[in-house]
Amino acid sequence: MTGNAQPGRVGYRDIANDLRQQIDSGELPPGSRVPGENDLMVTYGIEQPTARRALDALKNEGLIVAKRGSGTFVREFKPIRRVSPDRLKATSWGSGQPIWSTDIGTRPRTEGVTVDVEVPPARVADVLKLDDGARVVVRRRRYVVDDKPVQLATSYFPEALVAGSAITEINTGEGGAYARLAELGHEPTRFREELRSRMPREAEREALDLAQGTPVILIVRTAYTADDQPVEVNEMVLDSSAYVLEYKFTSHD
Amino acid sequence: MTGNAQPGRVGYRDIANDLRQQIDSGELPPGSRVPGENDLMVTYGIEQPTARRALDALKNEGLIVAKRGSGTFVREFKPIRRVSPDRLKATSWGSGQPIWSTDIGTRPRTEGVTVDVEVPPARVADVLKLDDGARVVVRRRRYVVDDKPVQLATSYFPEALVAGSAITEINTGEGGAYARLAELGHEPTRFREELRSRMPREAEREALDLAQGTPVILIVRTAYTADDQPVEVNEMVLDSSAYVLEYKFTSHD
Incomplete structure (x- = not known):
């Protein structure tokens, strides 16, 4: 914990890191569904903007992909x-x-x-x-x-x-x-x-x-x-x- | 104008589009300084989050690059x-x-x-x-x-x-x-x-x-x-x- 961060307070970076590690370890394999905003809000006890920001970071990194109407998934590479x-x-x-x-x-x-x-x-x-x-x-x-x-x-x-x-x-x-x-x-x-x-x-x-x-x-x-x-x-x-x-x-x- | 958008209300997409067009046309050439958040707030009469979001969109597209302590610039490509x-x-x-x-x-x-x-x-x-x-x-x-x-x-x-x-x-x-x-x-x-x-x-x-x-x-x-x-x-x-x-x-x- 650094600076004024409250103990136990979870930021979007923490959640992105968690998900990134689950993807890297294969716990969330390519093609699998990623927890949605609501799931993250419940799991981490956070507000929607924080959940959205975490998912957005991973989308920008190309690790996860939103599919219209069906959710968000770990990117697959079948080139x-x-x-x-x-x-x-x-x-x-x-x-x-x-x-x-x-x-x-x-x-x-x-x-x-x-x-x-x-x-x-x-x-x-x-x-x-x-x-x-x-x-x-x-x-x-x-x-x-x-x-x-x-x-x-x-x-x-x-x-x-x-x-x-x-x-x-x-x-x-x-x-x-x-x-x-x-x-x-x-x-x-x-x-x-x-x-x-x-x-x-x-x-x-x-x-x-x-x-x-x-x-x-x-x-x-x-x-x-x-x-x-x-x-x-x-x-x-x-x-x-x-x-x-x-x-x-x-x-x- | 669509939906409930107020006439004259400027969104971050409008500003990103404006800047993108200035970059594409060469009005803002490679290496030139891009208006900062404060400049955009004054020019477009918007709040800081809107200005920030517009610049962030262009950064994610790789069109502009923030240089620590010196501002934001149109990306140059000298490979x-x-x-x-x-x-x-x-x-x-x-x-x-x-x-x-x-x-x-x-x-x-x-x-x-x-x-x-x-x-x-x-x-x-x-x-x-x-x-x-x-x-x-x-x-x-x-x-x-x-x-x-x-x-x-x-x-x-x-x-x-x-x-x-x-x-x-x-x-x-x-x-x-x-x-x-x-x-x-x-x-x-x-x-x-x-x-x-x-x-x-x-x-x-x-x-x-x-x-x-x-x-x-x-x-x-x-x-x-x-x-x-x-x-x-x-x-x-x-x-x-x-x-x-x-x-x-x-x-x-």
């Missing part, structure tokens, strides 16, 4: 495993598979595909080495598992490269956009993925239906041909609670 | 760029360089190195294919930029492989642990990095001195020899506000 470079091997999309079909775990489905022709943001125009005002074909879509969106993706292709191909249509056909690029003589052979993580912006939180305390992973992938021409920039926003990213490489790559 | 596989090329550590010396941006220094011999956690023993009770040499350290820790790292080496080498000493010598492994006939040539992101645990938040609303990136790297023997597991915890991770690979890797 999709996204293995590179395996998933981008030419033998995979070259044989008509979608790229994410090599991902391990529940297979997301693609939803809400839109195709537009736009002048891209400067950062994309730079990477694609486009002239001022040159346009791109923009493919936006989201990936969904069990009705829960797990990823937003926006791909930019130089219009001059892909005009008239199935890349400009909602359905790109077998093997997807990379197979079409190969047919056009622009096979992507080299990739760069840049990753960072941060808390979601409001729009991202809504589009991915993210629980409190869930960061997003941002990936920007650039695809290059064998002669170093950039042919696609793909900006992805991933629900961090849905993915493990795996990269394999050698000291002689 | 270290960590490029793989370049940073693990044998030509790099083989020539006596530390691995992170190829990282781009401010160069972190290593601090607080400890070396212990322990029985590892089961997950590490599994990956290293160790017999029950077999011990590992554990190297713990943190990486620091401008007195701010940016990464915690814990490397596990099978004791049977590295006993008696400089890997068991605080200073591993030129080229570090990988150069020593090579001398011992266990050159690491193949790597797997597994990444995820989540909000920090209490101990991580303290050890990395993380601002509110800052996730961590977890990386587990496993190093293998040419004959597929695992020789190191390195568990890293990165301050997500300090790093961009870059991976380069080909469709024929």
Whole structure:
């Protein structure tokens, strides 16, 4: 006891610590129900604001997740495993598979595909080495598992490269956009993925239906041909609670 | 206006939205000072709890950062760029360089190195294919930029492989642990990095001195020899506000 704290007086931090320890020890395992505000008020003899604040702290830490209408639960992590470079091997999309079909775990489905022709943001125009005002074909879509969106993706292709191909249509056909690029003589052979993580912006939180305390992973992938021409920039926003990213490489790559 | 809201009554969400828009538009650029509670009370004619709640929402979103004793500022992102596989090329550590010396941006220094011999956690023993009770040499350290820790790292080496080498000493010598492994006939040539992101645990938040609303990136790297023997597991915890991770690979890797 320090300062003026009354002996026996329980603060929200004490309750958060208690619950955190029960989660860490496995006493409250992943997926199990967490005591609600009323339970905490009875157990600890506290007022509602204190109970709420304790639960809120654990939500912000991402340890517990409120599910609308059914209570609050210890967060579970059953991720999709996204293995590179395996998933981008030419033998995979070259044989008509979608790229994410090599991902391990529940297979997301693609939803809400839109195709537009736009002048891209400067950062994309730079990477694609486009002239001022040159346009791109923009493919936006989201990936969904069990009705829960797990990823937003926006791909930019130089219009001059892909005009008239199935890349400009909602359905790109077998093997997807990379197979079409190969047919056009622009096979992507080299990739760069840049990753960072941060808390979601409001729009991202809504589009991915993210629980409190869930960061997003941002990936920007650039695809290059064998002669170093950039042919696609793909900006992805991933629900961090849905993915493990795996990269394999050698000291002689 | 919905429900019983009084016309003209300003809620914390309105203020958070206002500030968010000023940040997004660049009116409040990265690094600039954000109005304090007192400023917001005057500007919006609100009580302190409302002002505090608005600022707290933006802190949880990671948009603004409180600096002890000097106020609250729009978050800046000036990351270290960590490029793989370049940073693990044998030509790099083989020539006596530390691995992170190829990282781009401010160069972190290593601090607080400890070396212990322990029985590892089961997950590490599994990956290293160790017999029950077999011990590992554990190297713990943190990486620091401008007195701010940016990464915690814990490397596990099978004791049977590295006993008696400089890997068991605080200073591993030129080229570090990988150069020593090579001398011992266990050159690491193949790597797997597994990444995820989540909000920090209490101990991580303290050890990395993380601002509110800052996730961590977890990386587990496993190093293998040419004959597929695992020789190191390195568990890293990165301050997500300090790093961009870059991976380069080909469709024929």
